[in-house]
Amino acid sequence: MGKQELHDFLEFIQLDKNYSPHTVKEYETDLVQFIAFLTEESIASFEEVEYLHARLYVTKLYNAKLARTTISRKISAIRTFYMFLSKERSVNSDAFQALFHPKQQKKLPQFFYEEELQALFEAVQGETPLAIRNQALLELLYATGMRVSELTALDTQAIDLPYGIVRVMGKGRKERYVPVGSFAVSALETYLETARPRLMKNAQHATLFVNNRGEPLTDMGVRYILQEIVKKSTLTKSIYPHMIRHTFATHLLNNGADMRTVQELLGHSSLSSTQIYTHVTKDHLLSTYKNAHPRA
Incomplete structure (x- = not known):
């Protein structure tokens, strides 16, 4: 499911948006994991995703003990993906837009004296x-x-x-x-x-x-x-x-x-x-x- 959409999206952020190779790879990993979740939940298309599904997915991320910054990045990746789908394929992008980003843990940067x-x-x-x-x-x-x-x-x-x-x-x-x-x-x-x-x-x-x-x-x-x-x-x-x-x-x-x-x-x-x-x-x-x- 979603192979063509994912391919087109990754090509878009790499060529049109000039995202770095590192960011493109992270987004690809995040979206492959999200697509696997949709398959597990028997959701056949991106159009079928609703707010409750989005909440369930984020809950699973928290249960996996992921860092807040990681969860925040994954939400951003999915939101950006859905905005692309909304523009290119008229897919409703409201499900993840309504989610709040988790507050990032503020850590002071480590440095050498x-x-x-x-x-x-x-x-x-x-x-x-x-x-x-x-x-x-x-x-x-x-x-x-x-x-x-x-x-x-x-x-x-x-x-x-x-x-x-x-x-x-x-x-x-x-x-x-x-x-x-x-x-x-x-x-x-x-x-x-x-x-x-x-x-x-x-x-x-x-x-x-x-x-x-x-x-x-x-x-x-x-x-x-x-x-x-x-x-x-x-x-x-x-x-x-x-x-x-x-x-x-x-x-x-x-x-x-x-x-x-x-x-x-x-x-x-x-x-x-x-x-x-x-x-x-x-x-x-x-x-x-x-x-x-x-x-x-």
Whole structure:
């Protein structure tokens, strides 16, 4: 059931709406699960879905102990799908429009303090091609705060080393230009001149970061690299790629950058997405105050 509708919808959000490959894959997974639910409930078509069915499906998601953010995303995927069906096939889209999104659990972003980040940079030192690549990768992530999907999508032409600028393709294929500091520029120069040619071997492509076989580095590959760096360092905390992005934003705000500038550098479409970092910086200021003030 629904194979053609699903195919047409995924093609629509990918080609017409410029959704990222990651988002398209998530929507596909969400909708395949929803279609399986309809089959279990003996619902033969999307037109037959009513508000009670929508409520039942969301109840099942809660019973499966899924995170609120995951449930919220699944509702968004189905709503978007039904809006597409309404426009293209005149299918009633009211069933899921009436549902409320579950309130998201507000978690403060995790980040590294400056001394912790220094431990990471010390752990990544080395003369092998992979060590040089890893140093350039870590420097660029921290210098720009880009998402890991943006990092793995970079090609060699996206980096302008003489001017210290990187062209980043963000969500919705929105392009932005982000400055790159001198440490990252130096690490990238060394990587491009000495390490990447050795890693490429006989491969022919322009992707900036590659693995030890010369193939383009994947998001999962970046996650593995960062985990290995932490293992080599003196740190005991875990790491995930977005932590470097959180660290970038937090350090900028802690050192006096204004919110609008950080918003532009991160590629956030609205200031509200950036404002969560103000909570982190307030906590940092309060902690510093308590530790430094004699009467705190």
